Amino acid sequence: xxxxxxxxxxxxxxxxxxxxxxxxxxxxxxxxxxxxxxxxxxxxxxxxxxxxxxxxxxxxxxxxxxxxxxxxxxxxxxxxxxxxxxxxxxxxxxxxxxxxxxxxxxxxxxxxxxxxxxxxxxxxxxxxxxxxxxxxxxxxxxxxxxxxxxxxxxxxxxxxxxxxxxxxxxxxxxxxxxxxxxxxxxxxxxxxxxxxxxxxxxxxxxxxxxxxxxxxxxxxxxxxxxxxxxxxxxxxxxxxxxxxxxxxxxxxxxxxxxxxxxxxxxxxxxxxxxxxxxxxxxxxxxxxxxxxxxxxxxxxxxxxxxxxxxxxxxxxxxxxxxxxxxxxxxxxxxxxxxxxxxxxxxxxxxxxxxxxxxxxxxxxxxxxxxxxxxxxxxxxxxxxxxxxxxxxxxxxxxxxxxxxxxxxxxxxxxxxxxxxxxxxxxxx
Ligand code: GUN
Ligand code: ZN
Numbered sequence: 270x271x272x273x274x275x276x277x278x279x280x281x282x283x284x285x286x287x288x289x290x291x292x293x294x295x296x297x298x299x300x301x302x303x304x305x306x307x308x309x310x311x312x313x314x315x316x317x318x319x320x321x322x323x324x325x326x327x328x329x330x331x332x333x334x335x336x337x338x339x340x341x342x343x344x345x346x347x348x349x350x351x352x353x354x355x356x357x358x359x360x361x362x363x364x365x366x367x368x369x370x371x372x373x374x375x376x377x378x379x380x381x382x383x384x385x386x387x388x389x390x391x392x393x394x395x396x397x398x399x400x401x402x403x404x405x406x407x408x409x410x411x412x413x414x415x416x417x418x419x420x421x422x423x424x425x426x427x428x429x430x431x432x433x434x435x436x437x438x439x440x441x442x443x444x445x446x447x448x449x450x451x452x453x454x455x456x457x458x459x460x461x462x463x464x465x466x467x468x469x470x471x472x473x474x475x476x477x478x479x480x481x482x483x484x485x486x487x488x489x490x491x492x493x494x495x496x497x498x499x500x501x502x503x504x505x506x507x508x509x510x511x512x513x514x515x516x517x518x519x520x521x522x523x524x525x526x527x528x529x530x531x532x533x534x535x536x537x538x539x540x541x542x543x544x545x546x547x548x549x550x551x552x553x554x555x556x557x558x559x560x561x562x563x564x565x566x567x568x569x570x571x572x573x574x575x576x577x578x579x580x581x582x583x584x585x586x587x588x589x590x591x592x593x594x595x596x597x598x599x600x601x602x603x604x605x606x607x608x609x610x611x612x613x614x615x616x617x618x619x620x621x622x623x624x625x626x627x628x629x630x631x632x633x634x635x636x637x638x639x640x641x642x643x644x645x646x647x648x649x650x651x652x653x654x655x656x657x658x659x660x661x662x663x664x665x666x667x668x669x670x671x672x673x674x675x676x677x678x679x680x681x682x683x684x685x686x687x688x689x690x691x692x693x694x695x696x697x
Pocket of ligand 1: 354465
C-alpha cells in the first residue's frame with residue numbers, strides 16, 4: 270500500500286474543462302491500482318493515520334503522461350540540422366535506423382530510451398520501432414521488465430529506402446503476425462501494425478497489412494498522413510491510381526476506427542470528412558512540425574470537423590521527449606491558427622485525452638478507482654525560474670500554464686509505474 274498526500278489533479282470524466290483537483294488530497298494505491306482518492310480531510314474523518322502518508326504539500330501529482338506517436342530509434346537523430354521531411358528521412362533517419370540491424374545495439378538503445386522517457390514523466394507510449402523485428406522485441410522486453418503499458422510495432426517498409434531497412438510484403442506481414450502472437454496483450458503490452466507511410470510500402474504490403482488489421486481487430490494501427498507538401502506530391506507519384514493520400518490507406522483497409530495518423534496537417538476537406546467518418550485519430554506533433562517546417566496543424570478545425578485528436582512528441586522529428594515542452598509548442602502552433610489552447614485542455618490531452626484517443630482510458634490516464642497507478646510528480650522548486658514565476662500564478666490554470674510554457678523534464682521529481690517509483694530525481 271502506498272499513501273500519497275499532495276496536491277492532486279486528474280480528469281475523472283472525459284471533459285477537459287472539468288478537472289478534479291485536491292489542494293490537499295490523498296491518493297491510496299494498492300497492488301498497483303488506485304484504491305481511493307479524495308480530500309485529506311475525508312480520510313482524516315474516516316480515521317486514517319496520516320502519519321503513514323508520504324507528504325508533498327507543494328508538489329503536484331498527475332496521471333503519467335502518454336505519448337501516442339514517437340520513434341524510439343530516432344533519439345539519435347534528434348536535432349539534425351537543415352532538412353525538411355523527405356531529405357531528413359534519407360539523410361539522417363534511414364541511416365540511423367539501419368544501425369538497428371544489430372540486436373545488441375537495439376537492446377541497449379531500448380533500455381536507454383525507456384530511462385529517458387521515465388525521466389521526462391512519460392509512462393506510456395505508442396512507438397514506431399524499425400523494420401527489424403528484434404527492434405520490437407528489444408523494446409517489449411525492456412518495457413515488460415519495467416511493467417510499462419506500452420504499444421509498439423515493427424515498421425513495415427518494402428520500397429523507396431536503403432536495402433538495410435527494407436522488408437518485403439511477405440516477410441513484413443509474417444514478422445508482424447509473429448510479433449502480435451507473442452506480444453499483443455501480454456501483461457501491459459500491445460501491438461500496433463505500423464506501415465511507415467504509403468511512400469515506403471507497395472500496394473501488396475499495404476494490402477497484407479489491411480488483412481492483418483481485419484484478422485486482429487484488437488491490434489492498433491499507426492502510420493503517417495499528410496505531413497509535408499513535398500511528401501504529399503511524392504505519395505501521389507508513388508501511388509498515382511489514388512485520388513489522394515488518405516485513399517492510399519482506405520483502399521487497403523487501413524483506416525479502421527481508432528487508427529492513429531501522425532500529423533494530418535494538409536488534409537483536404539474530403540480527407541478530413543472521411544477521416545472523421547471512419548473514426549481515425551489525427552495525432553498532432555507540434556515540435557516536429559515546427560522543427561521540420563512541415564506546417565501548422567489545424568487542430569481546432571479538425572476537432573470541429575469531428576476528427577479525434579491526440580498530441581505527441583514524434584521523437585526524433587520532435588525536439589523533446591517532454592510532453593510539457595510538446596504542450597508549449599502546441600500552444601504556439603494553435604496561437605498561429607487563432608485557437609487558444611487552454612491549460613486544462615492541454616494537460617487533459619497528455620493524460621486522459623491521449624488515453625481516450627488510443628482506447629486506453631479503461632487502464633490509464635486518470636485516477637478513477639481501479640485504474641493503473643502510473644503517475645508523475647511535479648515540483649516547481651526544481652527550476653528557479655518556474656519557482657519564482659509560480660508564486661504570482663493566480664490560480665491552478667495559471668500554474669499549469671507556467672509549467673507547460675516554462676517547464677520541462679527538470680520539473681519531474683518522480684515518475685511511478687503501478688505505484689512504484691521508476692524514476693526519482695536526485696536531490697538538487
Ligand atoms: N513519415 C514517414 N516516416 C517518418 C518519420 O520517421 N518521421 C516523421 N516525422 N514522418 C515520417
Ligand atoms: Zn512519426
